[in-house]
Amino acid sequence: MERKLYTKGWFWLCIAIVVFLANQLPFLRDMRPVMYDEAWYADTAYNLLQGHGLRNAIVGTRGNSNFLLPMLTAGVMAVFGCNLFSIRLTAVLCGVLTMVFLSFCMKQMHVGWKSQSFTFLLFVSLSVFNTIFRFGRPECAAIMCVTGGIWLYLRYRTDASWKNMIGMSVFVFLAGCAHPYALLLFALLGILLLAEGLRDKNKKGLVNLIPLLLSAIVSVLAVAWVSKTYNVAGESYIKDRLSFKLIGEALPMYFKEAFLSKTTLSFLPLLAVILIMSFKNKENRGLAWVALAYFLVFPFLFSADLMMLGLGIDYVALVGVVLAAPFLEQSLANRGKWMSPVFVIYCLGCLGLTYYYNYAVKYEKANTVLAKELPAVVPDGSKVFGPIRQWPMLMKTNYQSEHTVLPIEAVESYDYVILNSQDVELYPSYACFLPIDDDKMELMYERNTRQYGIIKVYKTKTKK
16 A cells, blocks of 8 residues: 555656646746846856856856855756756756655655645646746755755654754755755754754754754855855855844835735645644644744844845745645545645646736747847857846856946947846946947847847947
């Protein structure tokens, strides 16, 4: 019987991966415009692949201190080429590994094949995960590592061996190198294990926590070293993120994102699952408490990162999906007649909304076109100033973006200047080139896009 459940679990994992790839891979380049951070981190990956280390050239700082994603992206670029497809394929592959770790979690919780298949359906249908594993941002790597860490945590609950703790500690280190938000979840898991060890007077359990603490410390030191070594303008790994000064602004933004945004449809049911499991499921109550604590503590600890606050919800949503497996196991047994169709309708509805948003609202075949046309205008090796979102189309140039912390030179120092009408209005660094001086700059290319507005490429007339 156990072998049959094991085989069916792998079968549904393979089906889920196929569905996931069918969601993610088609039109991967053009589904959404390039996010600023996608180029930021991918530039580090590109430089690493060229043998220049974890260096960020288009900005001069960041996009490298959380170095796990750039390292993974560099590996994918080595196989599939240096392009936007490789940047986003890295995120997709992280999603596939996340599903494998999710499968391990469910097997560790002894969830039946039917509940496993429903949990996979939930994962592939929710927009929060479709988004995380489509963009080349560090959350894809962090969520993957956190899922692996939760799997080892569940193993440790049933077998408190040092091997399982070492395995969990490895995932803590990797997650910390991916993004600092992940460390908070592991810190809360460590506190839970510490409290239980003290309660039970379990000296062995307390000693086993040492590798967990050391791995977190080493990951912070590694990230701080990379930042100090490779960044022109240094950043403080802790200070730039941990602050209580902006709590008044952070809390409304955070809870609005959770309860009054497009994320709400995905997040609220998962939060409900976490709340129910915190009371109704003794075996997994601790993990549910950790998720709730993370949800409440996060906006206070990371209030300085106003633009990134919504990302904290991703980690709570992940735990919600993990806990959805035993929740479905219980619910399908007690309310099987109506639970199954309601659940399937919900998942299909979420998937339909995701398709509508991707294909009807956001899709435009702009990135593929620009990747062909811009290199035809701007030769490799040219010195360029332009939007960070156009860098993936011109990786082989000497590119400086509007986000740069390096000095912006006179227009004559650049071979080409690129403008897009959306970003020109947002970033004051373009003021060095505006208004356009026809005596110094010649328009070489123009295209109107929905994703970036009007893109214009100017060649400086002093450059022959």
